[in-house]
Amino acid sequence: MSSGFSKTHVEHVSRVLRTAQHAPTLPVPNAILDSWRRSVQHYKLDPGSLQGPRVLEAHQIHEHRQRVDDFLHLAGDEMSRLHSRVRDADYCVMLTDTLGCTVDYRIESALRGEYRRSGMDVGTCWSEKEEGTTAVSAVLIDKLPVTVHKLDHFRAAFIGNTCSAAPIFSPRGEILAVLDVSSVRAPDDRRSQYLIRQMVIQSATDLENAYFMYSTQDLWVLRAHPLPGYVDSQPQCLFAWDRDGRIEALNPAARRLLLQRCGRIPAHIDEAFASAQLPAAGDDSLHYLPSMGLHVRLKMPRRPISAPVVSHPASALDPKVAQALELAVRVKDRGLPVLIHGETGAGKEHFALQLHAASKRREKPFVAVNCAAIPESLIESELFGYAAGAFTGASTKGMRGLLQQADGGTLFLDEIGDMPLPLQTRLLRVLSEGEVAPLGGARTQSIDIQVICASHRDIATLVETGSFRADLFFRLSGARFDIPPLRERKDKLALINKLLGDECQRSGERLELSEAALEMLLNYSWPGNMRQLHHVLRYACAVCKGQVIGVDDLPVTLGASAPVKGQETVSGSPERQALIDTLVRNRWKPLLAAQELGISRATLYRKVNLHGIKMPGKGSYN
Numbered sequence: 001m002s003s004g005f006s007k008t009h010v011e012h013v014s015r016v017l018r019t020a021q022h023a024p025t026l027p028v029p030n031a032i033l034d035s036w037r038r039s040v041q042h043y044k045l046d047p048g049s050l051q052g053p054r055v056l057e058a059h060q061i062h063e064h065r066q067r068v069d070d071f072l073h074l075a076g077d078e079m080s081r082l083h084s085r086v087r088d089a090d091y092c093v094m095l096t097d098t099l100g101c102t103v104d105y106r107i108e109s110a111l112r113g114e115y116r117r118s119g120m121d122v123g124t125c126w127s128e129k130e131e132g133t134t135a136v137s138a139v140l141i142d143k144l145p146v147t148v149h150k151l152d153h154f155r156a157a158f159i160g161n162t163c164s165a166a167p168i169f170s171p172r173g174e175i176l177a178v179l180d181v182s183s184v185r186a187p188d189d190r191r192s193q194y195l196i197r198q199m200v201i202q203s204a205t206d207l208e209n210a211y212f213m214y215s216t217q218d219l220w221v222l223r224a225h226p227l228p229g230y231v232d233s234q235p236q237c238l239f240a241w242d243r244d245g246r247i248e249a250l251n252p253a254a255r256r257l258l259l260q261r262c263g264r265i266p267a268h269i270d271e272a273f274a275s276a277q278l279p280a281a282g283d284d285s286l287h288y289l290p291s292m293g294l295h296v297r298l299k300m301p302r303r304p305i306s307a308p309v310v311s312h313p314a315s316a317l318d319p320k321v322a323q324a325l326e327l328a329v330r331v332k333d334r335g336l337p338v339l340i341h342g343e344t345g346a347g348k349e350h351f352a353l354q355l356h357a358a359s360k361r362r363e364k365p366f367v368a369v370n371c372a373a374i375p376e377s378l379i380e381s382e383l384f385g386y387a388a389g390a391f392t393g394a395s396t397k398g399m400r401g402l403l404q405q406a407d408g409g410t411l412f413l414d415e416i417g418d419m420p421l422p423l424q425t426r427l428l429r430v431l432s433e434g435e436v437a438p439l440g441g442a443r444t445q446s447i448d449i450q451v452i453c454a455s456h457r458d459i460a461t462l463v464e465t466g467s468f469r470a471d472l473f474f475r476l477s478g479a480r481f482d483i484p485p486l487r488e489r490k491d492k493l494a495l496i497n498k499l500l501g502d503e504c505q506r507s508g509e510r511l512e513l514s515e516a517a518l519e520m521l522l523n524y525s526w527p528g529n530m531r532q533l534h535h536v537l538r539y540a541c542a543v544c545k546g547q548v549i550g551v552d553d554l555p556v557t558l559g560a561s562a563p564v565k566g567q568e569t570v571s572g573s574p575e576r577q578a579l580i581d582t583l584v585r586n587r588w589k590p591l592l593a594a595q596e597l598g599i600s601r602a603t604l605y606r607k608v609n610l611h612g613i614k615m616p617g618k619g620s621y622n
């Protein structure tokens with residue numbers, strides 16, 4: 001942004017503030033005008049300033065992330081889903097805490113540099129006190145969704161940005177986080193943001209509800225919606241109470257409804273539903289409450305089930321996997337590193353966990369690090385930790401890195417192929433010398449770790465192309481094990497039963513599969529592997545109204561594309577055929593197809609390339 005723009009913006013802000021009282025129409029919404037006034041009068045900020053936002057140092061980002069750890073864990077998937085919908089229009093997704101600090105974000109890597117210069121990065125801080133009017137600061141103050149479009153920003157540094165943001169409330173009604181979608185390339189017309197804003201609001205609500213269900217597992221929960229079809233998948237109101245009937249949690253819509261009906265938030269659930277007949281304990285069928293115009297379903301508190309619905313005998317394991325596991329334990333117990341290879345979602349981390357649990361180090365820590373999921377700027381401090389007082393403002397205690405946390409036990413490095421080259425050098429040193437030096441620390445500490453690495457990519461190929469160090473590759477690959485894709489596993493039935501049992505235990509329900517539904521699951525080709533199976537079963541449990549999951553409770557597309565058992569497809573590869581089927585069904589839209597398969601868009605591209613699938617109008621897909 002040049003100083004010419006800055007001067008024009010100062011004049012614009014001054015003119016609007018000066019004439020606002022008498023102007024028939026305002027060029028900015030009222031809430032923005034109020035924020036501009038506070039920026040000038042309370043915080044004495046300069047609208048002409050071209051300085052970017054304050055950015056936290058790595059250890060501070062880590063501390064901010066730790067405070068919302070539970071929530072971050074849950075938010076990751078939804079952020080990726082939202083990003084997959086807006087990335088083609090050059091938007092990034094940011095999540096901030098209640099201080100306005102960006103604790104997580106998603107961005108196309110090609111845009112990273114340009115967006116970072118405009119302040120969109122992990123660690124950036126967006127309080128009104130420091131940055132004036134921004135979407136995040138406006139949400140934190142007004143507690144409402146907002147779009148802050150270009151010239152709405154108070155400081156000239158941000159007038160190229162367009163940001164839509166929405167609050168996420170905790171089950172107790174306080175703001176928990178802010179979800180934001182931003183771009184520096186948005187069209188000038190404000191109306192271009194209507195849809196984006198709706199998408200942010202929907203994602204924020206979905207996250208709010210997911211966190212609600214996660215944190216109320218030990219309570220009674222009533223899900224409600226005016227339309228019966230939405231009660232389970234997108235409830236409008238959520239009410240939760242303890243065994244004495246004390247209301248413990250409400251989502252914003254439930255809070256508004258009770259305030260409207262009772263004039264206050266009642267302490268007891270009977271008071272809240274005075275004239276309405278709540279379902280009886282244990283009755284989880286759908287009910288209609290005419291006095292409230294709501295369809296509802298009651299969910300019981302989670303309770304331990306004495307035995308899983310179907311047990312999973314060890315003998316049911318696929319012989320190839322069982323053999324690999326047995327061998328891997330022997331290799332690991334000899335102190336050799338293990339490298340696991342397998343398609344996305346095939347169960348590499350699961351295998352690593354089983355390996356650790358069967359090894360001599362089973363009593364020691366198992367620390368898993370996904371090198372692809374941690375932002376590049378954080379990965380170094382996450383792995384190596386930092387020394388006390390290492391940076392200005394660093395915590396006086398310092399922070400133990402994941403390498404130190406794994407001392408004596410096993411360190412699982414997932415997606416090792418994504419580790420940046422400089423960090424590969426540091427890791428190699430740690431593994432060769434058995435010592436780790438925290439960032440900013442003068443002294444090294446000796447550590448004793450066994451490493452298990454995993455990748456869906458062939459690391460040997462990465463070595464050939466120069467993106468992975470050959471010496472690190474040799475040090476990490478004591479022995480390589482391949483996890484077969486789900487479609488090739490012989491223990492599909494046992495796995496389906498095991499995952500269904502786990503899902504039932506989690507929700508306190510008892511469900512079983514009809515013969516036809518089971519047949520369909522067994523015959524499907526599972527391009528998204530175990531993770532996709534997981535998603536499909538979770539979906540089926542959510543939509544199933546009785547106790548038996550039928551074909552109609554499975555995602556529609558599963559039946560449409562399931563190849564017949566044992567039948568080789570035209571191309572010879574069931575995965576290739578399943579990919580084509582899914583793409584055709586989704587009109588060759590990669591985003592939609594990836595969502596249906598429960599895999600990322602990048603993974604879909606990789607698979608499409610791998611199988612040499614040609615996209616209509618695009619020739620070979622790159």
Ligand SMILES: Nc1ncnc2c1ncn2[C@@H]1O[C@H](COP(=O)(O)OP(=O)(O)OP(=O)(O)O)[C@@H](O)[C@H]1O
Pocket residue numbers: 342343344345346347348349350351414415456495498499530531534
């Ligand atoms: N043998 C198994 N039994 C039960 N659940 C499993 C098994 N294998 C994998 N899963 C489940 O499937 C999902 C995906 O597994 P996991 O994360 O281990 O796959 P991955 O290959 O490491 O995935 P990615 O390629 O994304 O890193 C997880 O929810 C995991 O718990």
